Amino acid sequence: MSSLKKQALSEWTVKDFMIPAEKVAHVQLGNPVEHALLVLVESGYSSVPVLDRDFKYLGTIGKTPILKSVIGIERFEMEKLSDIAVEEVMNTTLPTLSPDTDFVTGLKEVIDHAFLCVVDGEGHFLGILTRRAILKQVLKSLYI
Ligand code: 2BA
Numbered sequence: 001m002s003s004l005k006k007q008a009l010s011e012w013t014v015k016d017f018m019i020p021a022e023k024v025a026h027v028q029l030g031n032p033v034e035h036a037l038l039v040l041v042e043s044g045y046s047s048v049p050v051l052d053r054d055f056k057y058l059g060t061i062g063k064t065p066i067l068k069s070v071i072g073i074e075r076f077e078m079e080k081l082s083d084i085a086v087e088e089v090m091n092t093t094l095p096t097l098s099p100d101t102d103f104v105t106g107l108k109e110v111i112d113h114a115f116l117c118v119v120d121g122e123g124h125f126l127g128i129l130t131r132r133a134i135l136k137q138v139l140k141s142l143y144i
């Protein structure tokens with residue numbers, strides 16, 4: 001990639017590509033994983049953010065960890081889904097991004113994660129940066 005193209009990419013920040021919070025499916029803390037699984041299946045996504053009542057980002061929750069939490073000896077014990085809380089299964093280890101994070105940092109982060117949550121200085125959820133949005137921009141930049 002030419003230095004001109006690299007320069008063009010480095011001028012973008014995460015907020016230029018972010019899917020805004022109001023368009024992102026999410027799960028609220030305090031819900032049972034049964035509800036989270038419903039949100040995941042209905043939205044079609046494999047994993048979505050977990051937020052508290054004040055819309056602060058807490059982690060993400062995915063189909064696979066939920067199903068793992070109800071694996072019994074010979075079957076899925078689906079009746080347990082209503083007894084397990086979202087906080088018992090959610091992933092709290094993912095990095096977050098600021099809206100002003102530069103494009104290249106965002107690009108590096110989506111190598112390992114399908115999406116990352118974007119938060120403000122107080123931890124309020126602003127949206128997500130997806131691998132798709134980043135790849136679309138990289139492709140566009142190749143043809144500048
Ligand atoms: P996945 O759910 O594993 O989806 C992988 C890719 O499959 C998505 O990549 C997208 O290209 C496609 N896809 C899956 N479900 C879709 C749907 N209902 N509508 C349209 N396309 C769909 P990305 O777009 O890069 O998204 C990466 C990850 O970000 C997704 O992984 C999902 O975990 C999360 N995500 C994306 N958009 C979301 C939204 N509006 N609400 C909540 N989570 C979202």
